[in-house]
Amino acid sequence: MALKVAIQKSKEVSLWKEYKDIDGNVLAEFKIRGDGYKPFRVAIERAQNQVASKGYNVALAGSEDKLYPELLLEAAACHLIADWKGVVFVEDGKEIEPPYTLENATKLLNMGDIGWAIWMFIKVNAEKIQADSDAIQAETVGKSSISTNGTQETEG
Numbered sequence: 362m363a364l365k366v367a368i369q370k371s372k373e374v375s376l377w378k379e380y381k382d383i384d385g386n387v388l389a390e391f392k393i394r395g396d397g398y399k400p401f402r403v404a405i406e407r408a409q410n411q412v413a414s415k416g417y418n419v420a421l422a423g424s425e426d427k428l429y430p431e432l433l434l435e436a437a438a439c440h441l442i443a444d445w446k447g448v449v450f451v452e453d454g455k456e457i458e459p460p461y462t463l464e465n466a467t468k469l470l471n472m473g474d475i476g477w478a479i480w481m482f483i484k485v486n487a488e489k490i491q492a493d494s495d496a497i498q499a500e501t502v503g504k505s506s507i508s509t510n511g512t513q514e515t516e517g
Contacts, residue, residue: 373398374494375443378486380479389447393483394440395491401440408432431471434480438466441487 374395379387394401408429415426427435444461448469459465470476470483 374490376486376490378482380482387447389445391442391483391486392444393486393490394443395494396441396484396487397491397495398440401436401487404436404440405433408436434470434476435467437480437483437487438470439463441483442466 374397375392377390377392380389380391381387396402411427411429411432415421442461445466447458448461448465449456449458450465450468450473470480473479
């Protein structure tokens with residue numbers, strides 16, 4: 362008799378999703394990770410713990426400190442967006458198509474005029490991607506061998 366355990370190498374899931382305008386025209390594509398991605402979960406936990414780590418003394422707040430919403434945007438930019446296609450920045454009247462980097466993703470969400478709209482698109486899709494992945498995994502696990510209640514039976 363043996364206990365068989367499947368070792369999972371990675372729980373990371375990601376899919377390409379189209380960002381469309383009101384008329385349904387594709388403006389850009391984003392490769393989005395599921396929101397169960399561990400570095401994202403850690404980043405969110407750190408953002409939530411900011412008050413405890415910085416303290417409640419608001420007089421000590423400095424210009425280098427970030428607002429909670431900024432931390433949420435940065436967490437999504439750095440950990441939920443894995444890549445992109447078709448993103449164009451307009452700076453000083455010039456259009457550039459920047460490559461995906463953590464810095465550019467953070468810039469897109471924190472400094473872009475539609476950063477919040479893109480963040481919501483990323484967040485909603487990350488939740489759906491993870492939920493779909495979790496459902497598939499639960500279905501697969503449900504089809505595995507019969508489980509026991511954990512007690513050991515003795516032969517008599």
